[in-house]
Amino acid sequence: MLxxxxxxxxxxxxxxGSGNTEVVALRDxxxxxxxxxxxxxxxxxxxxxxxxxxxIGLINPPTSGTITIGGKLVMDGPDPRxxxxxxxxxxxxxxxxQANLIPFLTARENVQIAMEIDGWSGRASRRRALxxxxxxxxxxxxxxxxxxxxxxxxxxxxxxxxxxxxxxxILADEPTAALDSHRGRQVMDLFRKVAHEKGAAAVVVTHxxxxxxxxxxxxxxxxxxxxPASSLLSHAHP
Amino acid sequence: MNLxxxxxxxxxxxxxxxxxxxxxxxxxVMAMGGIYRGLIExxxxxxxxxxxxxxxxxxxxxxxxxxxxxxxRNLVDRVAAVPGLESPREFVMHTIQRENNGKRLRxxxxxxxxxxxxxxxxxxxxxxxxARNHYEMIADQSLGLRLGQVVRLGKDNYTVVGLTKxxxxxxxxxxxxxxxxxxxxxxxxxxxxAVRLERQARRARSxxxxxxxxxxxxxxxxxxxxxxxxxxxxxxxxxxxxxxxxGADPDAVVRTISGWSDVSVITHQGQQDLILxxxxxxxxxxxxxxxxxxxxVSALVMTLIVYTLTLDKLHDLAMLKLIGAPKRVILGMxxxxxxxxxxxxxxxxxxxxxxxxxxxxxxxxxxTDDLVQLGVVVFGISVLASGLGVWRALxxxxxxxxxx
Numbered sequence: 001m002l003x004x005x006x007x008x009x010x011x012x013x014x015x016x017g018s019g020n021t022e023v024v025a026l027r028d029x030x031x032x033x034x035x036x037x038x039x040x041x042x043x044x045x046x047x048x049x050x051x052x053x054x055x056i057g058l059i060n061p062p063t064s065g066t067i068t069i070g071g072k073l074v075m076d077g078p079d080p081r082x083x084x085x086x087x088x089x090x091x092x093x094x095x096x097x098q099a100n101l102i103p104f105l106t107a108r109e110n111v112q113i114a115m116e117i118d119g120w121s122g123r124a125s126r127r128r129a130l131x132x133x134x135x136x137x138x139x140x141x142x143x144x145x146x147x148x149x150x151x152x153x154x155x156x157x158x159x160x161x162x163x164x165x166x167x168x169x170i171l172a173d174e175p176t177a178a179l180d181s182h183r184g185r186q187v188m189d190l191f192r193k194v195a196h197e198k199g200a201a202a203v204v205v206t207h208x209x210x211x212x213x214x215x216x217x218x219x220x221x222x223x224x225x226x227x228p229a230s231s232l233l234s235h236a237h238p
Numbered sequence: 239m240n241l242x243x244x245x246x247x248x249x250x251x252x253x254x255x256x257x258x259x260x261x262x263x264x265x266x267v268m269a270m271g272g273i274y275r276g277l278i279e280x281x282x283x284x285x286x287x288x289x290x291x292x293x294x295x296x297x298x299x300x301x302x303x304x305x306x307x308x309x310x311r312n313l314v315d316r317v318a319a320v321p322g323l324e325s326p327r328e329f330v331m332h333t334i335q336r337e338n339n340g341k342r343l344r345x346x347x348x349x350x351x352x353x354x355x356x357x358x359x360x361x362x363x364x365x366x367x368x369a370r371n372h373y374e375m376i377a378d379q380s381l382g383l384r385l386g387q388v389v390r391l392g393k394d395n396y397t398v399v400g401l402t403k404x405x406x407x408x409x410x411x412x413x414x415x416x417x418x419x420x421x422x423x424x425x426x427x428x429x430x431x432a433v434r435l436e437r438q439a440r441r442a443r444s445x446x447x448x449x450x451x452x453x454x455x456x457x458x459x460x461x462x463x464x465x466x467x468x469x470x471x472x473x474x475x476x477x478x479x480x481x482x483x484x485g486a487d488p489d490a491v492v493r494t495i496s497g498w499s500d501v502s503v504i505t506h507q508g509q510q511d512l513i514l515x516x517x518x519x520x521x522x523x524x525x526x527x528x529x530x531x532x533x534x535v536s537a538l539v540m541t542l543i544v545y546t547l548t549l550d551k552l553h554d555l556a557m558l559k560l561i562g563a564p565k566r567v568i569l570g571m572x573x574x575x576x577x578x579x580x581x582x583x584x585x586x587x588x589x590x591x592x593x594x595x596x597x598x599x600x601x602x603x604x605x606t607d608d609l610v611q612l613g614v615v616v617f618g619i620s621v622l623a624s625g626l627g628v629w630r631a632l633x634x635x636x637x638x639x640x641x642x
Contacts, residue, residue, distance in 0.1 A: 050640075054637065054640065059560060059635075059636040059637055059640075060637055085559065085562045085563065085564055086562060086564070087562075088560070088561065088562040088636075089561055089562020089563070090562070094560060094561065096639075096640060100553075100557050100639055100640075102554045102557060102558070103248065103554065104241075104244050104245045104247070104248035104249065104554070105239075105241075105244055105248075109239060109244065112239060113239055113241070113558075113561075113563075114561050114562075116239050117558075117561070117562060117563045117564065117567055118562070122239065145248065161561070173640070
């Protein structure tokens with residue numbers, strides 16, 4: 001099967017502060033991820049995983065380097081080469097350690113809003129939101145507020161929101177940290193299923209080594225650089 | 239999907255309490271305007287209702303409503319002779335305070351020129367106009383009197399035969415209408431002992447006059463009641479009022495009476511202006527300034543409320559930005575909530591005003607024009623109040639969604 005490139009970063013560098021307080025969070029980070037590929041990003045705290053994720057998620061501009069998504073150069077150093085909010089809502093889906101659902105919207109509305117701000121009609125977005133919630137097994141909680149959902153249910157709703165606009169990239173930052181191992185496994189399986197079925201690239205920052213078999217590729221980060229985690233490749237999905 | 243409505247729906251109790259607070263504040267702003275309008279209405283009510291085009295008053299005074307005026311009763315005959323005037327009649331007005339059943343009874347006494355004026359022009363809510371030349375009165379309901387109730391004023395009892403509503407002076411005292419003679423009897427009522435002492439004093443003064451010694455009958459007359467002494471004359475009235483005859487030239491009438499050196503003439507409009515620019519003016523400015531300050535306070539309070547509401551939602555706004563919400567979605571949410579807060583606060587203020595203002599001791603008049611004007615001001619304040627929240631919301635970085 002021909003695998004097109006979903007994300008490509010070249011010489012990605014992020015520097016916080018300057019002078020004595022300068023911290024290099026990313027150092028020439030280069031990575032290529034294809035559509036349908038599920039990638040794990042491992043590394044100790046402070047290795048730059050979250051910085052890398054937010055940089056390719058277009059919410060934390062790099063100091064230098066380029067980011068290309070779906071064949072389109074979107075960041076050239078700190079300068080955006082496209083309308084970032086529009087690009088984010090159309091091409092990138094986010095899932096975080098906390099579900100970060102909007103508390104005054106129901107589960108369905110949390111999914112629906114992602115589509116409505118992209119110009120979907122109310123009826124079409126509602127129908128698709130319900131389909132996604134069904135796909136993720138939380139249709140029966142569609143009209144509940146986030147405060148009435150369990151952590152696992154909230155993460156599923158967050159995943160549904162991330163998938164709403166059929167993104168080419170799904171970014172997840174420790175999505176299973178707040179879940180028990182069973183639920184964590186379910187969520188990881190979900191990403192794999194979605195990436196493969198929908199043809200999206202998924203980049204997951206995780207500390208959970210028990211679910212590494214879910215991933216197609218595993219990368220390790222250290223001191224702001226990215227490299228294949230050769231010692232862990234045997235865990236990866238064949 | 240309207241995010242502003244969704245947020246309100248989810249935090250309904252809190253939003254309702256906020257609206258109640260804003261509504262109460264706006265009700266006070268509304269009241270300031272209403273009290274001012276009430277002052278004007280109370281001040282000009284009698285002038286408007288009396289159907290008098292011309293007021294002939296004591297020279298260089300501002301008429302019986304704005305200040306004290308005294309003119310001789312026979313002035314009515316001179317006014318009747320002026321071409322272009324009709325229905326001339328005496329008018330008496332003064333404020334009294336008496337006790338009635340152990341309660342303070344403060345009222346503006348208006349004397350009507352019986353039988354020319356029986357008070358048919360007075361808008362009654364119950365009863366009838368005056369039908370006898372003595373011992374009947376029409377009272378405003380603010381005086382707390384009932385139809386048929388008998389009130390002792392001076393040495394006589396007066397029966398309430400008619401009731402009015404909101405017929406009060408600019409000072410807020412209820413008005414009571416009597417025949418002119420009764421009004422003067424109430425005004426000049428003196429205790430028997432005071433009358434006796436006055437007669438004795440008069441006699442003592444007469445005894446010192448040569449004329450009294452030459453004419454003993456003069457000395458005898460000094461001891462009579464004052465109404466029987468031609469030199470003393472009848473009591474003065476406050477003014478003489480009249481209507482301009484159809485087709486007559488008002489300016490010509492005014493020019494004629496202005497030529498008399500003992501009185502001044504005031505037109506209906508002039509009387510209104512004198513009241514408004516005199517007695518009511520200072521109160522108007524006071525209320526106006528207070529209203530302005532309250533409006534500014536309301537704007538500040540609303541700004542702080544909208545800003546606080548925005549601060550509470552910063553994380554959610556960051557999340558919306560993260561998933562790609564354009565600025566108009568974020569701004570729309572804040573501005574819509576601010577406008578809803580203002581408009582619902584305004585409606586709450588109006589409803590509170592309907593319920594509470596009638597309980598106030600003075601009239602509070604809410605005119606449609608004033609309400610529309612206040613509504614527009616509140617709308618403007620709402621939009622301005624959202625400015626600070628909008629400014630804060632625009633500064634939120636999508637990154638902040640990841641900090642919890």
